[in-house]
Amino acid sequence: METRIIGVETEYGVHTVHPTKRPLAPDEVARYMFKPVVSWGNSSNVFIPNGSRLYLDVGSHPEYATAETTRLDELLALDAAGDSIMHMLVTQAQQAMAKDGFDGDVYLYRNNADSLGNSYGSHENYMIERTTQYRRLTQALLPFLVTRQLIAGNGVVIKDPAALPLADQFPGRSEPHFAFSQRADYMHEAISSSSTRARPMINTRDEPHSDSTKYRRLHVIVGDSNMSETTQLLRFGTTDLLLRIIESGKPLQNLQLAHPVRAIRQTSHDLTGQTPLELADGRTMTALELQEFYLTQAQEFLARQGPHHEHLEQIMDLWSRTLDAIASQDYSSIDTEIDWAIKHKFMTAYANKNNLDWDAARLVQLDMSYHDIHPQRGLFNLLEARGAAARVLTDAQVQAAHDNPPATTRALLRHRFIETARAMGMDYSMDWMHMKLNYHPLHTLYVRDPFETDISIVDELFAKVASAGH
Template sequence: MGLETEYGVTGRLADGTVISPDDVARAMFRPVAEQYGSSNIFHPDGSRLYLDVGAHPEWATAECTTIDQLAAFVAAGDRIIDGLAVKAEGSLDFGGDGATIWVLKNNVDSVGNSYGAHENYLVGRDVVIKRLGALFLPFLITRQLICGAGTIARPGAAYPDIDESCFVISQRADHVWEAVSSATTRSRPIINTRDEPHADSSRWRRLHVIVGDSNMADDSLRLKIGSTLLVLEMIEAHAAPDGLELTGSIEQIHTVARDTTGRAPVHLDHSVTTTALAIQRAWCDAAGRWLDKRPEPDEGKGTPTAQLKAIHRLWTTVLDCLDSGDLTPIAGSVDWVAKTKLFDAYLDRGLTLGDAKLARLDYAYHDLRPGRSVLQALTDRGRINSRVSDSAIQAAIDAPPPTTRAAIRGRFLRTADRLGAPVTVDWMRVKLSRPEPVAVELPDPFATESAAVDELLEHMARHFPAQ
C-alpha cells in the first residue's frame, strides 16, 4: 500500500506582496531540479517526490506493508516538503530576505480548486472489480464519518449549491461525482480504474482510491488506511456483510458530508435505506469477526493482526461516540471532530462559520510548519494523539521500507549517487542509462533482493569508480 499527498502552497514577501503558487512551487523545487536535472524524482527512501500539475508539490510514499510503516513515510514526506519550503524562503528567488511560504496539507483552496490524497492498495487480480465496487462504495461513501478532515463550506466556486456557510466532515466529498471511472481530474470518481498495477499484472491490480481527505491527526490516517485494509481483506476472503451493495448514484456522498451525526440516509440496492452510521457499524462488526479468524500474514507480507486490532478498537470507539452524540473522547483522534471543538470556542463568542477568523483557523490546522501549525500545537498540549516517533520519521527519511522492493530501489539510488552514475528508476524498474542502457524489472512488490540488480550494481561500479 502507499499514499500520494498533494500539498497546497502560497507565499508572501516581507512587504505583503502575494507570491503566486507557481512561483512558490518553482522556488521550492529549484534545488531538486539543480541536483537531479528534474522536478520529478525518486527519493533515496524509495518514495517519489515531484511537482504535480497546478503547482502542487506531491509526495508518493514508497511501497509499505504495515500501517506503522506507512504512517512514518507519510510524516517523512511532510517534513521533506516543509524543508523545501524553508530553503525557498531564504532563496534568491525572493531576494533572500523575508519571504514566508505556507504549505498546507489540505484538499481545497479558497477559489474552489481541489487536490487529493490518493490511496493505493494491492489486491489480487482474481477479484472481480464490479463486485468489489458494489461492496466497497457504500463503505467509502460513509468512511468520511470516521476520518474526514472537515472544513467550513462557504458559498462560492467551491460550493455553488449552498447559500450560507456550513461545516462539512470531508473536504473531498463535494468534489467527487462518479463512482468508478478511469478519470482523476475532470469528473473525479471514488475509485479510479485506470489499470496501472505497478506490479505483475497477471497476479495483482492496484486499487486507486481518490476520495479520501488528507489527514493531519495520526489516528485519522491510521483509521482511514486500517479500516480500508480490513474491508478489502473481507471482500477478497468473501467475508463481507450481506445487504450492503450499491451500484447506482453516489451523489449521496455529499449528503453524508453535511451530517455530523452519521444519520444521513443512504440508499442501497433493492430499495434498502439505511444510515451512514449503520453502514460503518456493519463493516466494523464484520471486521471484529474477521480479525478473530484472520490468518497472520508472513513476516513482511502485510500488517500484523495486532496492529489491525488496535485500529478496530479505535473504529469501534469512534462509532460509539457518534452514536451517543458525545464526541469529546474522539477529539484527539478524528480531524473533523478536532476542528469542531476548535470552532466551538469562537462560535460561543458570537462569531459565525462565515467569519474570516475561522477561515484562517481552518487553513492553519493544515499548516506543516512547526511553530505555526495548529495541529502541532494541539499535539504538544496532549490534545491530539500522535503515535509516530521522531526517530521513526527520521528513519523513514533516511532509508526505504525493508519489507518491499523499495529497499532495492533505495539501494540502487544511493549507489548511483555515490558513483555519479546516470540512472533512472520508476515503480517497477531500475535503469543505468550509459555507457549502454541496462534495465532490470521488479514486478514483485514484496521482493527485497534482486540478483539481477546486484549484477547491475557491480557493472556500475566497474564503469563509474567511486567519486
C-alpha cells in the same frame, strides 16, 4: 492475501502572503521549491533515498508518494517524512526567493481545497490480486468509502454552502456549518478511469506498477488528507480490512447506493450520521447504520480469521468508539484521535469564546491553519505539541523514514541503487519498476515483484558496470 502493499500520495496546496507586494503565484513558488531537486535529479519528478517519489503534479501541486510498504506504521512514518521533506523545500525556497527580492511568507497546506475552489487529493493505493473480481470489489467497497468520512474525515468549516461545487445539483443545508469532510463536495463520479476531469471516488485505470499478470492496483481518490496519525491508522487499517473481507469471498449484503455522489455530500453535512441514504434497491440506511454494519462484519471476520497485524486491536477500538461518539453526539472520547473531532473541539471552543458563527472569516482562516505543515506555526502541529492530538509514531520513527526505505518491499532496492549511483557519480533515472543508469542503458533493472528485497542484484549490476570501466 496475507501481505498487502499499501502506499499513499499526498498533494499539497501552496499559498504566499506579502504585506505590500504582489505575492508569487503558486506555480512560481513551486518552481523555487523544486529548483534544488532539479539540480541534483535533473527532473522535477524524482525518487529519493527512502524509496518514495517527489514531484510536481498537474497544476504545479507539490506531491509526495510514499514508497511501497507492507506495514501501517511504516506507511505513516514515510508519509510524515514527506511533510518534513516538503517543509525543508519550502524553507530553502523562501531563502532563494528573498535573495531575488521576493520576501513574502510561503504556506504549504496538507488539505483538499483552496479559497478559489481548486481541489487536490490524498490518494490511497492498495495492491489486490489480479484474480479478484474488480467490479464486484469496487461496488462492494463504495458504500464503505462514501461513509468512511465519519471515521476519517478532516472536518471543514462551510462558510457558504451555495458556493460549493455542484451545489445547484445537490442542494443541502443552506446555513454555514461544520461538516465531516473537505473532499466530499469535490467528488463528481463514483467510479471512473479518469482522476482529474471526472474526479471519481475510485479510479479504475489499470496501472499496477507490478507484475500485471498477478496484481492490480486499487486507486482510492476519495480520502481526506489527514493530519492525525491515529485517524490515518484508522483510515488505512479499516479499508484494508474491508478489502480482506471482500477478497475472502464472503458475500456482503447488497448495500449499493442509488446515488453515491449525492450520498457522499449528504453524509458530510450531517454530523449526526442520521440522514437516510437511498440504496439501489429502494431501501434507505443512514451513514451511521452503514458504518455499524461494516464494523460488525469486521468483528466477525476477525473472530474467525484472527488478526493479521499488531495494530488491529487499536483500529477496532477506535472505529467502535468513533461510531458510538457520533451516535451519542458526545465527541469527548475521540477528540484527540479523529481529525474532524479534534478540529471541531478547537473551533467550537474558539467560536464560543469569541462569539463567532460558522461563517466567520476567522474560523475559515483557522481551518486552513490546521493543515499548515509548518512545525511551529501549523495549528494541528501546535495542538499535537501540547498533547491535544494523540500519536502513533515517535519522532525517531519519522526521522528514520527520511532516508530509509521499508525493509519488506523493492523500495529497499531503490534505496541501494540511488545510494550507489550517487557514490559512484553516475546519472540515473527510475520509475516504480525500472532503475536505469543513463549512460549504460543496457544495465537496467526491471523489478516487477513489489516484494523483492534482494539487494545483491543491485550490487551485481554496479559491479558489472565498474568492471567495464564506467
